[in-house]
Amino acid sequence: MGSVPVLRQLTDDQEFFRTSRNADQYIDVGTISDKQDMGRIYVVSGAILKDVIARFPKSVRVVRLVLTNTLAGTTFLWPVPLAEDRGGQL
Numbered sequence: 001m002g003s004v005p006v007l008r009q010l011t012d013d014q015e016f017f018r019t020s021r022n023a024d025q026y027i028d029v030g031t032i033s034d035k036q037d038m039g040r041i042y043v044v045s046g047a048i049l050k051d052v053i054a055r056f057p058k059s060v061r062v063v064r065l066v067l068t069n070t071l072a073g074t075t076f077l078w079p080v081p082l083a084e085d086r087g088g089q090l
Contacts, residue, residue: 017070019078025067028082030060 019025030044030052044052044060053060063079070076 015070015072017068017078019066019068026064028062028064030062031079032056032059033061 027045030049032042032044032052034040034042043065053062062082064082065077066080068076068078
């Protein structure tokens with residue numbers, strides 16, 4: 001099993017990338033940032049996501065992880081926010 005990095009932002013604002021609208025190329029998840037653990041981000045998905053949002057509405061940010069490729073061939077997951085505020089609706 002391999003791993004794919006999750007980027008918060010591209011390092012070069014002139015870098016081009018591409019994504020797809022196909023449903024098998026993205027997943028909606030919740031993320032929780034642990035500021036005490038050097039900003040480590042935890043991903044919550046599946047059946048427990050709505051329960052976690054209900055219990056910790058200000059801690060969960062709902063994002064769409066989109067499989068993305070740069071023109072140079074680098075693959076990464078792009079976390080696109082789905083709601084303006086934390087604890088947003090799916």
